[in-house]
Amino acid sequence: QHIQEDLNTQLFDNLVSFLRRSHSECQEKTTEWTCRMKSREIPAAALILGVNVMDHDLTLKSLSEVLQDNITPYIALLEAKDCPGIKNLMQKLMGQLMNCHIDVDSLEDEDYVQVSQNRIRCSMTSLVNWYKSVTKKTDSETPSKKRASSPRHGQSPPVVVIFKDMESFTTKVLQDFIVISSQHIHELPLVLIFGIATSPMVIHSLLPHSVSSLLCIELFQSLSCKEHLSTIIDKVLLTAQFPFKLGEKVLQVLINIFLYHDFSVQNFIKGFQLCIVEHFYSQPLSVLCCQLVEAKKRANSLSHDQCENIRRLPSFRRYVESQVSEKQVALLTADSVVKEVTQQLLEDLHVYHENYVSVLRCLHVFTSSLPKYPLGKQIRELHCACLENQVWETEEYDSSLQLARMLNKSDLVTMLQQCVEILVSSSGKEFDKTVEKLKEFLTQFQKLEAEAFQEQDVSISSQKELRKKTDLYHLQKTLLELKESRRSKKLTKFEMLRFEVVDYIDSLVRSYLVPADHKTLHEILYFNTASVLRAHLNAAPRTALHTALNNPYCYLKNQALKPDGGSISNKAPDICIVYKLHLECGRLINLVDWLEAFSTVVMAVEGPHADAASSDQVDDIIHARFIRAVSELELLGFIKPSKQKTDHVARLTWGGC
């Protein structure tokens, strides 16, 4: 089971990196172009990556990999935190360049000596020398190898320096580096790549004109993170290939975190991984959550307990109740029957998914072009809507159908064609008929078109007729007639057909886009506990702390702590009482008053059995308890000692001002 999880996540990661690579490949071509642009200036590429800082790492890494494979072995990735000064930057740069060079060409000791030498006096000149020696060497020693990898760049591959996070570099370092390297640009073909999170303007604000004029900057916009997200959802969630599915709420939570918190695809993936882990951990029947063939095999070898588990699933119970009584008995008693039925149901589910995806895409084709997007622009929104409940009962669906009935012909035809493509490409067997039907629609449309041509001819001829007659009255009359006839004709033919098409799509939706939780055994494949996910990914530690302090009953299920009318009882733990009391104070709190208030409360609890004789003893204990509670509050950051007044503490949190 665990292996399978790993496999799943790995598959997923591969997919993502593939995505990134494909994305960076398009960039790579353009970078290449800048490489060729040789001039006095340093060619530089500014890569606008957007605000999702966490993904940059991945993107740039894949970029540098691609560059390494295709263009040049000399790549250095620099991060701002490694380079507080120009010296560190040079060191880092040299280290990376020479290391990667050694990796690529696996040279012998001689080079190591060189490296160590260079380490000592890291300067641009040494870098240039090194570069010359290396290129010479590679040219002479392994010309074939080098040539193969970089035939397009003439004699020497460029050195690429990537600045990961341009904004966080200190300006001075950057300026110095650029100025120095511009001195050496003749000997050293250097290419800079800046990773920028905000906007291209930042280059100009960071660098003064004299420096930025040394650069020849080309801007590249990387794909927006939203597009990444939709591709991921497209490839992972909307295929029948991956057995694991996300429930509606979970998906909603993930997307919300993505859209409202960080725009990070990486975090989305993390959330998805967590879902997988959580699902496999909490659902004992998740053994069946794998490829269909495997699942069938496993279903066959289910133990008795697992069968019991299946029987306990609410969806399975519903299924059982809908059966005839003898079957019910069989299902509830015999394991073998259960196994059989499970296999059957699993297959049903699989088929359902296949159909679901293709029909969903069809519907998306229709709805995505409607004005105002009643069902959402992105396919993920549509997906959520379909998962949530029966989509055809929603208002949005109605309105979108209404709108679809008003589409013009050319749009309709292209959409139908797209649908046909989707359905043909999908693997479902049941779609032959629908494809035929859709094709039929298409041909009808074509016929209609032909007719319309004819009609046009007719109308033209009639117009010709009209010209002959100059009688105004007649003209008006025939025009009216013409109009009427045309309208009625169109209604009868094109509109009828259009209605038919929309109705057909509607029927498709109704039959295939049933929400998943209406299906039997959906619990096996769908992960639906959004609260867990939210708690782990998007936790609210402040709230938890506050609840614990304000309302300890939430955690300690003791009747004495039950809140009555907003206030906590005096039996609460010490820290809660102290916290409550401190809430009533201003910016500064007098410890003596605080202590007294505390002891008043605590004494009231112990009132009956604390006699005057032992009061001194009790007092000490209360004092100690108070001290503990106060220092705990200090640890939690609610108060801090204050020097403003003796024996006062300052409040730090809400309302402390």
Add this chain to the structure above:
Amino acid sequence: MSQLGGQGCGGLEVKFVPDEEVLKHIADDAGIKVQKDKTQLADSVKRLVKKLENVSDDEAQEILEEKNYVAALGICAQGAVGNDSSVSGGEVYSFQTPKRSSKMAELASELARTPGESVAPGHSKCPEKTAKTPQSSSMFLLLMHVFPLHLQSKKKEFVSTTPYRLRKRLAAPDPYLESESEYSASCSEEEDEEGQKEVGTVLSGQKTPAKTNAASTPLPRNTLAKKNKEDKMTNLVEEYFEAHSSSKVLTSDRTLQKLQKRRLNQQTLHDLLKKAPLAYAAEIEELNQQHVSLFSKWMLQLHLGFNIVLYGLGSKRDLLEKFRTSVLQDSVHLVVNGYFPSITVRSILNSVTEEVLDHIGTFRSPLDQLEFISKKFKEDSSLELYVLIHNLDSQMLRGERSQQILAQLSSLPTIYFIASIDHINAPLMWDQAKLSLYNWLWYETTTFSPYVEETSYENSLLVQQSGSLALSSLTHVLRSLTLNARGIFRLLAQYQLENKDNPSYPGLSFQDFYQQCREAFLVNSDLTLRAQLTEFRDHKLIRTKRGADGVEYLLIPIDDSTLTDFLEKEDEDA
């Protein structure tokens, strides 16, 4: 436009307050302001009052509608707060309660009363009043909710001086309460009433004192809040600073010294706490059981590349200890006590390199060390390390650089982090980049167990500094000195102790000291004494400062009790 519009609007809005009495309040209020001449608003308010008379009826009608709208908004806001079963923002950040020093005492007495047997007899009025307080405060809360909405909807600027003014008024009763009286439960009631009366008086501008009583408090506050809306232009930032600079925090002047109780030192505190029974032990145990059941899940998730962070009230030390002993027994693990005051990232890294990787040698910088560690761990994938950090948010570790390094360490695939955080603002120390490196999974583990270890290193105000550390260092330093030098120090210490009751004791002047030393045959010249004193100063045993007359005074910067201990010990040795 905004200025004029604001005023106009203000004038309009005054009208819709239907109650004539309320109107009078406002007028009076304006009067006070003119009197006091403190707020720049006075001018506008006067104009407001004038305008009030010539507002036509249809405008009033309009305003009434507006008022309804505002009310509706308010209801919405409250509904939103109310129907959210989880803790809503308004509830969490409840800053609605007025700041009064007596309030604490009041609440205390209220809390004390809850079990039924009233501590102080004869509080027939109390329930009524306390019932009122929440009401008024909730009203205030409601208005606080309305206010921003209102602002947005109207796109006009108002001044929201309420908090400030309220505070000013509410601070007014304090002089009363500041008197030496004890805030015992019974006393505070009376005082409170007086205070409330005072509030009322202030509100109505000291002109209608007969009318005011405690019951009137909710009403004026209501009008006040309404008045808010009529004032123009808000500048929250300015207001914040104003509140911080001008409103003096008035608390009573009592100090712990005046209390008869002696200060407890660490040891006695510990003993006393041991005697005190832990409340709700059974429930806490149950809570812990729930957390313990998650251990295997944690292990799984750790292995899948996540790191785990625990939050929630209560010490999570025991929980992590339990996790360590039950699950991590056979694997390499490192426990970091973040609450320890001298822990550094470097020491953590050192223990990784030295204890786990058996590497001897030093590194130039933590970054180098980190690089070395990551290289080692990448080379040998069978190497696994669990790092348990108690209080990742402690003073020493919360710095940006240390967090960066720890985050990078945690991102290594075979190093598993489990950390606990306690500070309320702890999540603020991580930015997006660090969060992605840490790859946290959050677990709420509220344990309610006391922070025994964590707070023991803190220098609490209430705990007497035991000074054992200072004492031992003192003896250590003095041991290494000559007999004469020890004698010199002794002289100074004794002199200081003799004067310990004199609060304005400046120290021993150098000349006097020299004289004394000579008499005791400890030094023979000015210069030897000076050389000796330099040595003391280098060890921070004494401090010199120049008095007003230019004479050098010598002081030992150690508290008296430690000094006494020291002298006693010296006597024993001698």
